[in-house]
Amino acid sequence: MESENAGLQRWLGRHDALDLVARTCSAVDVGCIKQIRDEKLYLDMAPTWDEFCSQELHSSRRKMDTMIRQLEELGPAYFELSRLTRVTAGEFRQLGPAVTAEGVEVNGEVVAFKPENRAVLEAAVASVRKARKPAKKTLGDVLAACDALTAQLEKLPPLPDALQKLDLAAALYRLKKAAEGLGVITVEVKL
Numbered sequence: 001m002e003s004e005n006a007g008l009q010r011w012l013g014r015h016d017a018l019d020l021v022a023r024t025c026s027a028v029d030v031g032c033i034k035q036i037r038d039e040k041l042y043l044d045m046a047p048t049w050d051e052f053c054s055q056e057l058h059s060s061r062r063k064m065d066t067m068i069r070q071l072e073e074l075g076p077a078y079f080e081l082s083r084l085t086r087v088t089a090g091e092f093r094q095l096g097p098a099v100t101a102e103g104v105e106v107n108g109e110v111v112a113f114k115p116e117n118r119a120v121l122e123a124a125v126a127s128v129r130k131a132r133k134p135a136k137k138t139l140g141d142v143l144a145a146c147d148a149l150t151a152q153l154e155k156l157p158p159l160p161d162a163l164q165k166l167d168l169a170a171a172l173y174r175l176k177k178a179a180e181g182l183g184v185i186t187v188e189v190k191l
Contacts (some may be wrong), residue, residue: 025067026083027076033057034068050163061163077101080113085122094128146175 026035042052047174050061058065070078070089077099078092087095098105103112104124111120159165176186 015161025079027071027079030067030071030079033064034071037064062167065140075101077113081121081125084113084115085125087125092126095124098124146167 010049036052037049042049044056046052053061053064074089074092078087078089081087081092081099081104092099095104100110101184103110103117105111105120105123106120111117113121153168159168170189180186
């Protein structure tokens, strides 16, 4: 157990040093964070994943979990591109098949994930932004999304984590305030 803690301490020191230089996480860093979370290696340093993220990673649990999901869904290439450009996960998805492990295909050539190619990579991301036209949402679209979200919530098991309950309560409060901002009169119904 002591060797696991020593490894965790080494990684945290390495991450602090990398953070000073890059101010971003690489896919390798996120992979290490995922391993720490999944194998509960943080328990020697903090009683919960949330506290570990706050105290040791100086970030929120939500941000770390999001980065882990992005690694799982989008792969290391997303982090490579995001270190060089301000690409969002949605923009990265739109680049789709043009993205490889080596770089982004632009005009038939793969442009490598290297700092010297930043301008070309930024132009590729900008073209995605330009092509993306925000669809106008109707109230029907929003209500359908609310119904879909309600169905998803009904399928979840009970939330044992108090922080998860608070996150959900905060999201519902924001939704209520947004509806009230549209002039909707909200009522509280208790069943």
